[in-house]
Amino acid sequence: MGRWEPDGRGRLERAALELYLERGFERTSVAEIAERAGLTERTFFRHYADKREVLFAGSSAMQELLVDAVARAPGSAPPMKVVAASFQAIAVPLEERRELVRRRQAVIAATPELLERELIKFASLSAALAGALRQRGVDDASAGLAAEVGIAVFKIASSRWIEQADGKDLSWFIGESFAGLETVIAGH
Amino acid sequence: MGRWEPDGRGRLERAALELYLERGFERTSVAEIAERAGLTERTFFRHYADKREVLFAGSSAMQELLVDAVARAPGSAPPMKVVAASFQAIAVPLEERRELVRRRQAVIAATPELLERELIKFASLSAALAGALRQRGVDDASAGLAAEVGIAVFKIASSRWIEQADGKDLSWFIGESFAGLETVIAGH
Numbered sequence: 001m002g003r004w005e006p007d008g009r010g011r012l013e014r015a016a017l018e019l020y021l022e023r024g025f026e027r028t029s030v031a032e033i034a035e036r037a038g039l040t041e042r043t044f045f046r047h048y049a050d051k052r053e054v055l056f057a058g059s060s061a062m063q064e065l066l067v068d069a070v071a072r073a074p075g076s077a078p079p080m081k082v083v084a085a086s087f088q089a090i091a092v093p094l095e096e097r098r099e100l101v102r103r104r105q106a107v108i109a110a111t112p113e114l115l116e117r118e119l120i121k122f123a124s125l126s127a128a129l130a131g132a133l134r135q136r137g138v139d140d141a142s143a144g145l146a147a148e149v150g151i152a153v154f155k156i157a158s159s160r161w162i163e164q165a166d167g168k169d170l171s172w173f174i175g176e177s178f179a180g181l182e183t184v185i186a187g188h
Numbered sequence: 189m190g191r192w193e194p195d196g197r198g199r200l201e202r203a204a205l206e207l208y209l210e211r212g213f214e215r216t217s218v219a220e221i222a223e224r225a226g227l228t229e230r231t232f233f234r235h236y237a238d239k240r241e242v243l244f245a246g247s248s249a250m251q252e253l254l255v256d257a258v259a260r261a262p263g264s265a266p267p268m269k270v271v272a273a274s275f276q277a278i279a280v281p282l283e284e285r286r287e288l289v290r291r292r293q294a295v296i297a298a299t300p301e302l303l304e305r306e307l308i309k310f311a312s313l314s315a316a317l318a319g320a321l322r323q324r325g326v327d328d329a330s331a332g333l334a335a336e337v338g339i340a341v342f343k344i345a346s347s348r349w350i351e352q353a354d355g356k357d358l359s360w361f362i363g364e365s366f367a368g369l370e371t372v373i374a375g376h
Contacts, residue, residue, distance in 0.1 A: 078375030
């Protein structure tokens with residue numbers, strides 16, 4: 001990023017989100033996003049491969065946080081406890097951007113192309129998480145299972161957080177959903 | 189389907205799969221699929237919305253089987269046991285088409301567009317499964333959780349079944365993976 005474009009990425013992300021909400025994803029062009037951000041189309045493509053990718057700018061940072069948290073977890077914890085604790089590590093930055101996350105999710109839910117991209121991002125997150133668990137000595141099958149199931153539980157927690165009207169925080173929903181997992185297995 | 193096209197859908201599916209394996213998804217046209225099946229392009233579009241959809245012809249039947257099995261499960265079973273038993277109901281038809289499923293999965297794994305479509309199908313399956321659990325009186329949060337997690341476990345079981353060299357059946361992997369879920373939660 002040149003010195004004439006402070007926070008170029010952030011400006012492009014906010015501009016894209018605004019435009020997608022105002023006129024829809026399909027009816028927004030990269031040129032319009034760049035213009036709204038006060039930048040050029042060329043700058044847009046220096047940061048993002050396409051119109052979809054700009055909404056997923058935070059996903060690699062989220063993945064890094066998650067993988068780090070798995071590596072730092074106590075050695076003796078069962079794999080699913082490690083995964084649950086690691087998702088708590090990403091709850092804090094997401095909580096701080098709650099309104100942004102909520103608006104972003106509304107655009108994604110309304111746009112099949114974005115929904116597909118989001119699912120791909122989750123699949124990649126699952127692979128990274130499984131890799132981090134294997135690094136801890138968890139066997140292949142258990143690592144894949146704990147990662148995939150952990151993400152399923154996180155997705156539920158995250159939708160409940162976004163949809164709720166009570167002002168509870170994401171961390172609460174994550175705790176609640178991982179506890180709920182034990183309940184749906186054992187029954188009441 | 190007219191009387192001059194017995195098993196038109198099956199022929200289109202097999203033709204599409206063959207061509208996708210031979211020359212790749214991108215380089216295959218609907219006209220070529222129709223020609224290989226001995227049918228017209230118009231017939232193709234009477235059955236499928238696009239080139240992707242032809243590979244997911246079985247997904248609505250699978251969804252129906254799953255939802256029926258949830259409805260027929262004993263009233264007292266914990267939600268996750270109901271889900272696990274219901275996936276066993278779809279293991280039989282999948283096992284019978286094992287080689288087809290394996291080849292189909294190879295094409296999907298190699299084609300981002302198909303991978304995205306598959307993820308969308310799983311999201312729809314999850315919603316249907318959650319709906320069937322709610323019909324049994326399972327609360328909203330638990331139904332969503334058991335459905336999403338159940339599908340995560342099934343995906344793991346299904347990949348292990350496809351990748352294995354030992355000749356074990358899908359039913360075995362489903363049982364193994366749902367049991368594995370309890371292990372990754374409790375630890376060893």
